[in-house]
Amino acid sequence: MVPQVSIVIPLYNESEVLPQLVERINKLINASPLKIEVVLVDDGSKDNTAEQIQQLSLTDDRYQCVILARNYGHQLALSAGLAAATASEAIMIIDGDLQDPPELLPVFYDLYKQGNDVVYAVRKKRKEGALKRISYHLFYRILRSISYIEIPLDSGDFSMVSRRIVDVLNQMPEESRYIRGMRTWIGFKQIGYEYDRDERQAGDSKYSFKKLFKLAYNGIFNFSEFPVKLITNLGFFSISVSLVYLVYNIIKKYVYGGVPQGFTALLFAIILFSGVQLLSLGIIGEYVLRIFFQVKGRPLYIVKKRIVNKEIKDQ
Numbered sequence: 001m002v003p004q005v006s007i008v009i010p011l012y013n014e015s016e017v018l019p020q021l022v023e024r025i026n027k028l029i030n031a032s033p034l035k036i037e038v039v040l041v042d043d044g045s046k047d048n049t050a051e052q053i054q055q056l057s058l059t060d061d062r063y064q065c066v067i068l069a070r071n072y073g074h075q076l077a078l079s080a081g082l083a084a085a086t087a088s089e090a091i092m093i094i095d096g097d098l099q100d101p102p103e104l105l106p107v108f109y110d111l112y113k114q115g116n117d118v119v120y121a122v123r124k125k126r127k128e129g130a131l132k133r134i135s136y137h138l139f140y141r142i143l144r145s146i147s148y149i150e151i152p153l154d155s156g157d158f159s160m161v162s163r164r165i166v167d168v169l170n171q172m173p174e175e176s177r178y179i180r181g182m183r184t185w186i187g188f189k190q191i192g193y194e195y196d197r198d199e200r201q202a203g204d205s206k207y208s209f210k211k212l213f214k215l216a217y218n219g220i221f222n223f224s225e226f227p228v229k230l231i232t233n234l235g236f237f238s239i240s241v242s243l244v245y246l247v248y249n250i251i252k253k254y255v256y257g258g259v260p261q262g263f264t265a266l267l268f269a270i271i272l273f274s275g276v277q278l279l280s281l282g283i284i285g286e287y288v289l290r291i292f293f294q295v296k297g298r299p300l301y302i303v304k305k306r307i308v309n310k311e312i313k314d315q
Contacts, residue, residue, distance in 0.1 A: 001035060002035075002086060002087070002088045003034075003035045003036055003037040003086060003087045003088070004034045004035045004036070004087060004088060004089045004090070005034050005035070005036045005037075005087050005089060005090050005091070005092060005105070005109065005160075006036070006037050006038070006039055006085035006086060006087035006090075006091045006092070007025065007036065007037070007038045007039065007091075007092045007094065007102065007105070008039045008041070008078065008081035008082055008084075008085055008091055008092070008093050008094075009021070009038065009039065009040050009041065009081070009094055009095070009096050010041045010043055010074055010077035010078045010080075010081055010095070010096065011040060011041060011042050011043065011045065011049050011053065011077075011096040012042075012043040012044070012045050012049070012071065012074070012077070012096075013045045013046055013047045013049060014045070014047075014049050014096045014097065015045070015047040015048050015049045015052060017096065017097055017098060018049060018052050018053070018096070020098065021096055021098055021102075022056060024098070024102055024103070025038055025102055028102050028103060028105060029062060032105070032106065034109065036062065036105075037062055037063070037064060037085070037086065037087065038062060038063045038064070039064055039065075039066065039081045039084050039085050040053040040056070040057070040063060040064070040065045040066070040081075040096075041065070041066045041067075041068065041077045041078070041080050041081040041084075042065065042066070042067045042068060042077075043068055043071050043072060043073070043074070043076075043077035044068055044069070044070040044071030044072065045071075050065075050067050053065040053067075054067070054305075054307060057307035057308075057310070058307060058310050058312075059310070061309050061310050064084065064306070064307055064308045064309075065305075065306065065307045066080050066081060066084050066303055066305075066306050067303070067304045067305040067306070068080060068301050068302065068303060068304060069301075069302040069303070069304040070302075072300070072301045073214075074215075075177040075178065075179055075215070075218075076177060076300050076301045077301070078093065078157060078179060079169070079170075079177060079179070079300055079301070080300075080301050080303065081093075082166050082169055082170060083170050084306065085166065087163065088163060089112075089162070089163060090108075090109065090112050090160050090161065090162055090163065091160065091161055091163070091166050092105055092108060092159070092160045093157050093158060093159050093160075093161070093179075094158055095157070095158065098198060099197050099198050100121065100156075100158040100197070100198075101195070101198060104121070104193070104195065105160070107193065108159075108160035108193065109160065111160075111191055111193065112160055112162065115189055116189050116190060116191045117161065117162040117164065117165050117188035117189055117190065118159060118160075118161050118162070118165060118183055118184075118188065118189075118190035118191070119159060119160045119161075119190075119191055119192075119193060120152055120155045120158070120159040120180070120183075120190065120191075120192050120193070121155065121156070121158040121159060121192070121193055121194075121195050122152065122153070122154050122155050122192040122193065122194045122195070123154045123155070123156070123194075123195065123196075123197045124154075124194045124195065124196050124197075125196045125197060136154070137154075139216055139219075141153065143216075143219050143220060143223070143224070146220070146224045146226035147181075147219075147223045147224045148223065148224060148225060149181070149184050149185050149223055150184070151180065151181055151184050151219075151223065152180075152184065152190075152192055155180060155192060156180060157179055157180055159180075159183070161183060162188070164188075165183060165186055165188065168186050169182060169183065169186070173294075173300075174222070174294065175290070175293045175294050175298075175300060176218045176221070176222060176290050176293070176294075177218065177300075178215065178218040178219045178222050178223065180219075181218075181219055181222060181223045185223065221286055221287065221290065222290075227283045227286065227287075228283070228287075230283065231280045231283055231284070234276045234279065234280060235276075235280075237276075238272070238273055238276050241272065242269075242273075245269065
């Protein structure tokens, strides 16, 4: 029987929290009238996460596991899970650290049945450190202000999406993925649901500031024209400064009988225009880098092993 709902959970070094996650998921499934499957994706974990989910999938056919050949990153692991999900109606996306409560599934499903293709969770409160909270708050608002689509504020990947949304996501080949932006770009009826985000139940966060910056870059460069327009605006600004400085020199020479002397003005001009050029090259380089990886045409990820209905399917 085809499940009505799939729960997709990407995992990376989550062996400490996995037993608690499975306990809560089992309780949810047992209490629900829906036919539910769970897709666990191991993103090249260095602990025994892969072994745990393999054993679980071999003993409980409500679970299927996808084991990737190496660590590809959260967004690609999530994409692998979406590609593996078989639900006929909707797919719920949660993180494995239990900061996203799986118990919200009935609430999300009710909103989905009301005609919403995307039910996304909006974080009212976060339990991370002050620096991360401030960074997230600023990023979402900056991205919202410069994006050409209306990406919801304070909303991550935690959501329930319809089958047709997932089918479109699976067809989108972009390598630098920002799934919360991609689902917004697709359209259809979408609604937010506010919740208080819990603390991580065990282990440490796998999203370092380096990974967060990479994700932020994908959001900005994939869903905003601002970086390219910034180069144009910087060009106009540089020309304007040059013209003003030229007029100043001409007036100084012919009206006051002298020209500015010294090293300071020359140094300022060199630093200003060199900085503008380097910044422009860096922005162009970001686009070239994305084009370079995209045109290679490599698969987004490699599946090492998959277990479905208690059967191992080596890839």
